[in-house]
Amino acid sequence: MNRRKAVLGLFFTSTLTYSGFRIFDFITPSNLVELDSNKDLIDELAEIIIPRTDTPGAKDAQVGSFIIKFLKDCASTTTQNNFIRGLQNLKSTCRYSHNKSFLDCTLSEKIELLNKIEAAETPLNGVAGKIQKKLFGRSFIYTLKEYTARAYCTSYFGATACLAYQLVPGKRISCIELEPNQKSWATQ
Amino acid sequence: MKTAINQNPDFDSINFNTKGIVQNTYDAIVVGSGISGGWAAKELCEKGLKTLVLERGRNVVHVKDYPTALKNPWNFDHRLINTQKDIEQCPIQSTAFDEGNKHFFVNDKEHPYIQEKPFHWIRGYQVGGRSLTWGRQCYRLSDLDFEANAKEGIAVDWPIRYKEIAPWYSYVEKYIGISGKNEGLAHLPDGEFQPHIDFNCIEDYFSESIKKTYQDRVVTPSRVANLTKGLLGRGPCQYRNLCSRGCPFTGYFSSNGVTLPAALATGNLTLVPNAIVAEIIYDKEKKRAKGVRVIDSVTKQSTEYFAKILFINASTIATAAILLNSKSEVFPEGFGNSSGQIGHNLMDHFQLAGAAGIYDGFKDKFYFGRTPGSIHIPRYRNIDEKTKRTDFIRGYGLQGKGERLNWDDLFATSPGFGVEFKEKLTKPGPWEITLGGWGETLPYFENKISLDQNQRDQWGLPLVKIDFQYHENEKAMRKDIKESCAEMLENTGFKHINAFDYDKPGGAAVHEMGTARMGLDPKTSVLNGNNQMHDAKNVFVTDGSCMTSSATQNPSLTYMALTARACQFALNEIDKGNL
Numbered sequence: 001m002n003r004r005k006a007v008l009g010l011f012f013t014s015t016l017t018y019s020g021f022r023i024f025d026f027i028t029p030s031n032l033v034e035l036d037s038n039k040d041l042i043d044e045l046a047e048i049i050i051p052r053t054d055t056p057g058a059k060d061a062q063v064g065s066f067i068i069k070f071l072k073d074c075a076s077t078t079t080q081n082n083f084i085r086g087l088q089n090l091k092s093t094c095r096y097s098h099n100k101s102f103l104d105c106t107l108s109e110k111i112e113l114l115n116k117i118e119a120a121e122t123p124l125n126g127v128a129g130k131i132q133k134k135l136f137g138r139s140f141i142y143t144l145k146e147y148t149a150r151a152y153c154t155s156y157f158g159a160t161a162c163l164a165y166q167l168v169p170g171k172r173i174s175c176i177e178l179e180p181n182q183k184s185w186a187t188q
Numbered sequence: 189m190k191t192a193i194n195q196n197p198d199f200d201s202i203n204f205n206t207k208g209i210v211q212n213t214y215d216a217i218v219v220g221s222g223i224s225g226g227w228a229a230k231e232l233c234e235k236g237l238k239t240l241v242l243e244r245g246r247n248v249v250h251v252k253d254y255p256t257a258l259k260n261p262w263n264f265d266h267r268l269i270n271t272q273k274d275i276e277q278c279p280i281q282s283t284a285f286d287e288g289n290k291h292f293f294v295n296d297k298e299h300p301y302i303q304e305k306p307f308h309w310i311r312g313y314q315v316g317g318r319s320l321t322w323g324r325q326c327y328r329l330s331d332l333d334f335e336a337n338a339k340e341g342i343a344v345d346w347p348i349r350y351k352e353i354a355p356w357y358s359y360v361e362k363y364i365g366i367s368g369k370n371e372g373l374a375h376l377p378d379g380e381f382q383p384h385i386d387f388n389c390i391e392d393y394f395s396e397s398i399k400k401t402y403q404d405r406v407v408t409p410s411r412v413a414n415l416t417k418g419l420l421g422r423g424p425c426q427y428r429n430l431c432s433r434g435c436p437f438t439g440y441f442s443s444n445g446v447t448l449p450a451a452l453a454t455g456n457l458t459l460v461p462n463a464i465v466a467e468i469i470y471d472k473e474k475k476r477a478k479g480v481r482v483i484d485s486v487t488k489q490s491t492e493y494f495a496k497i498l499f500i501n502a503s504t505i506a507t508a509a510i511l512l513n514s515k516s517e518v519f520p521e522g523f524g525n526s527s528g529q530i531g532h533n534l535m536d537h538f539q540l541a542g543a544a545g546i547y548d549g550f551k552d553k554f555y556f557g558r559t560p561g562s563i564h565i566p567r568y569r570n571i572d573e574k575t576k577r578t579d580f581i582r583g584y585g586l587q588g589k590g591e592r593l594n595w596d597d598l599f600a601t602s603p604g605f606g607v608e609f610k611e612k613l614t615k616p617g618p619w620e621i622t623l624g625g626w627g628e629t630l631p632y633f634e635n636k637i638s639l640d641q642n643q644r645d646q647w648g649l650p651l652v653k654i655d656f657q658y659h660e661n662e663k664a665m666r667k668d669i670k671e672s673c674a675e676m677l678e679n680t681g682f683k684h685i686n687a688f689d690y691d692k693p694g695g696a697a698v699h700e701m702g703t704a705r706m707g708l709d710p711k712t713s714v715l716n717g718n719n720q721m722h723d724a725k726n727v728f729v730t731d732g733s734c735m736t737s738s739a740t741q742n743p744s745l746t747y748m749a750l751t752a753r754a755c756q757f758a759l760n761e762i763d764k765g766n767l
Contacts, residue, residue: 050610066267073271114605142600149599149613154261154268162614163595167260172427172557174386184594184616187261188429188558 030080035068038087042067044103046148048110056157058148066151067144078137086140090117117141159186209494214240214458216758217480217495219465219510222317224731224747225501226443226451227360231755232499233456240458240493241451242482244502245313247461248292248320250444254434256288264288284310284321284698289432292320302640304655306693309505309700315461316444317503318698319744321432324413324440324560325587326366327741328357332375332571337737340581343533343631344707346736347717350377356749364441364748365419367561368411376566376585376741383416384409385561389553390590390619395563397680404575405568410587413441414560422446427557440560462486464647467514468498468523468727476726477523483647497726497758497767501751504534504732505637508703509652511714512639524723529714530704531638533631534656535738537697540690541666542586542624543673545682550619554592562589565623567740569668580664584627585740586673593617621682625669628740629662631702635694656694699743701735719754726767728754 035042043064050058058064071080090113094102098109105113121139123129138146152158159165163186215237218228225241232239247253261267268287275282281293294311301309312318331350338345354377361380370378387395387409395407414431415423415438425439438445451457462485469492471478479494500507508531514523522530569575569583593601595613597620602612635657639650666689674687707713710722715734721727730751732743761767 049605050613051606053607053610055614070266070269073273074266074269076272111605118603118605145599149595150267150269153595153613154264156260156262159261162610165260166557167258167428169427169557172385172425172555172559174555174559175389175392176554176556178552178554178616182554182616184592184614185558186594188591188594188596 028077028081030077030084032072032080034084034087035071039064039068041087041091041102044110045114045144046151048107048114049145049148050152050158055162058152061152061155061157063148063151063155066155067147070147070151071143075143076137079143082137083140083143086117086144089140093117114141153186209492212479212492213494214238215495216240216497216499217242217493218499218501219480220244220317220501220503220506220731221315221443221448221459222312222501222503222731223319223322223443223744224751225317225499226319226447227748227751228499228501228728228730228755229443229451229457229459230447231752232758233451233454235755235759236454236456237497237759238456238458239451240460240495241448242463242465242480242493243315243317243459243461244464244485244506245294245315245317245461247459248314248316248434248444250438250442250449251434251436254436255291257430257433257436259288259433280308281310283308283696288430289321292432292434298646300645300651302643302651302653304653305657307654307656308693308695308698309652309654310695310698311503315448315459316442319442320434320444322442322744323698323742324431325562325564325742326361326364326368326379326411326413326745327564327566327585328377328379329353329739329741329746330375330377332567333737333739333741336582336739337631342737343633344705344709344712344736347706347708347713352717353746353749353753356753357745359752360745360748364413364446365415365417365423366411366413366745367409367416367425369408371406371408371566373406373566375571379411381411382419385412385414385416385559387563388555388559388590389550390547390621391563393547393550394590394621394680398565398676401679402568402676404571405565408564408566410562410564412561415439425560427559429558429560431560463491464649465502465510466490466647466649468500468510470514470516470518470523470724472516472518475724477724483649485647488647496762497728499751499754500727500729501731504700504703505652505654507729507731507733508637509639509649511704512637513650519723524704524714524721524727526723527710527712527714529712532633532636533702533705534635534637534654534694534700535629535631535702535735536656536694537626537699537738537740537742538629538658538662538666538692538694539624539626539697540692541627541669541673541688542588542622543670543677543685543687544620544622545674545677545685547619547621547682549681554616562587563621569665577668579668580661582628582630582661582665583740584625584665584669586623586625586669588621588623590619590621593620621677623673623676625666625673626697626740626742627662627665627669629658629694629738631705631737632659637703654695658694699732699738701732701738701743704729704733705736706734707736718757719750720757725761728758730754 046058046063118141164183165186216239221243285293334346368381369384414425422438464483469478512522565586567583643651704714706715
């Protein structure tokens with residue numbers, strides 16, 4: 001019983017700071033227009049996560065459009081609201097700390113800010129984490145990274161240029177030596 | 189005019205002939221075209237019987253009707269994740285499908301059923317049924333399974349033993365093509381296998397380590413109906429691991445790709461899709477089934493078809509529903525239900541308890557091609573005195589997979605943003621092995637399906653009501669599965685072990701069984717040892733509903749073997765003048 005109380009106590013304290021969650025989030029319809037009006041910002045966030053290097057980046061793979069589509073069509077209302085609030089928090093925090101918009105910040109300022117948000121949003125471990133996820137949905141950064149990774153790694157550019165992909169492998173070799181610079185398989 | 193598929197394989201619609209009994213009379217009727225119905229069709233047609241196959245769903249022509257089979261991930265609107273609309277329309281089926289195969293699952297809103305307690309009834313209403321999307325794992329039952337009920341005084345005894353079904357297992361295995369490895373285990377009998385799919389290096393390591401650590405268990409390549417060598421113009425497997433979209437290479441076994449074309453080639457098959465069997469018609473004088481009444485799912489028009497013998501292969505729950513809906517003066521409680529057992533003793537395997545672990549090593553090793561197989565650890569509990577448990581009877585088998593994690597997992601475990609994150613996301617991750625149990629569920633009389641006469645579907649048929657729950661034996665086994673999987677991974681050097689027990693409702697394993705069980709005594713069972721109805725000798729039931737116990741093995745192979753065996757028996761009976 002005490003252990004249970006301890007878990008719940010921990011869980012409620014932490015949720016107070018968890019992306020500013022509000023209890024009505026799972027029933028309040030999301031203001032999805034916010035996503036379209038922040039398309040530039042979402043494009044930029046995706047590119048910060050997966051930048052163009054010697055292989056294509058998130059913008060090349062049109063990741064931003066897919067993040068918006070996934071959010072609109074696939075995400076739960078809670079996850080949508082967490083994401084939209086996450087965007088608002090990001091913008092206001094940026095104004096407050098740097099006195100400029102996120103898009104106007106330098107790359108290192110942007111990454112520093114995102115690192116801080118990611119650290120603050122780190123989910124709880126174990127049972128409390130499961131309850132947290134179940135009740136409050138995915139956090140802003142988790143969703144952002146999940147959808148960025150999916151949109152990029154399943155795109156033509158991501159799968160064929162940055163990962164290894166074969167529609168019809170034709171054979172199975174169960175054990176091969178890793179090539180230098182070996183890319184991961186896009187599909188398992 | 190009725191159009192048979194053997195005359196015009198590309199037909200789009202069928203007009204029913206309601207004129208005369210003669211035109212609607214066949215030697216045999218098979219209800220359902222899934223994994224067991226397909227086998228009945230092939231066997232009966234090959235033995236020269238004019239056979240009518242009735243399928244409630246739409247037609248699916250092999251290769252032609254696999255619209256997603258050759259799509260790349262980027263060809264899908266939502267990149268293979270389900271939308272909220274999918275989840276709302278198909279709250280049950282969406283737990284089993286993705287954007288690549290959802291067209292092979294029913295719409296839950298259009299095909300409702302009642303859950304007295306949560307039960308996932310996963311369905312594919314189309315020609316081929318769930319043989320398109322099945323897991324393809326094929327294991328023989330043994331006498332440990334066939335004798336268990338009798339030894340433990342549970343439910344009723346199986347009317348057959350291993351030696352009676354063994355030749356039929358061989359017959360089916362050779363024809364469908366199963367890759368696997370003989371291990372010489374009495375409780376998981378050897379079979380007629382194609383070369384197995386090799387383990388990758390982590391699976392190899394795990395297998396060797398288990399052999400050293402545990403004398404009572406073995407890790408073997410899963411026995412899957414995927415062809416490692418070409419067979420009768422089919423396959424081989426191209427290692428795409430996209431089986432559930434339908435295989436353009438016929439690399440795995442399905443009714444659509446294998447048994448239905450074989451039946452068609454005889455010239456004896458008439459396949460009618462969109463034909464919902466509402467009831468079986470009883471002939472009081474002859475004490476036999478006369479035929480079936482069918483509702484066209486599109487026009488809602490009724491037609492009657494007649495035959496000497498009937499094979500009911502509509503799948504465990506649907507078969508029981510048809511029998512229960514077939515009421516007559518002689519059978520007020522449903523066709524062939526003098527025992528009162530039809531609909532009862534519903535079983536499903538339970539799964540999704542197990543463990544996963546990470547291995548820190550083999551960093552210079554990888555693999556090519558996507559395997560449709562996995563690893564299998566045959567049952568190791570309650571095999572003999574040494575392995576006897578006090579907390580539960582029967583046992584479970586484990587299935588699992590070893591692979592290097594890719595982006596799908598790595599995005600969540602790689603903190604940070606930018607070049608370093610991209611590097612981690614797109615390079616091979618650590619090796620992981622996941623193990624999960626497939627446990628035996630006991631046949632409980634009170635786990636049942638029934639019909640709700642007050643709630644009806646759009647064809648006026650009563651809705652199926654499912655009342656199913658697991659009991660203490662299954663719960664105790666789940667606990668052991670979780671602990672045992674974690675222990676095996678720990679003892680073989682795995683780290684970051686995540687032991688899990690996702691409490692999924694019944695049906696989630698998609699192995700429904702038991703609603704018209706076989707048995708020796710007509711008072712306590714529905715079918716005899718030849719899958720023949722005690723109450724109507726010209727009706728055979730050879731889908732999952734015939735199972736007297738569930739065993740731990742994936743059951744489709746047993747349905748196929750029992751079907752082939754029952755077809756031979758029926759033919760012999762016809763020859764003897766008994767049918």
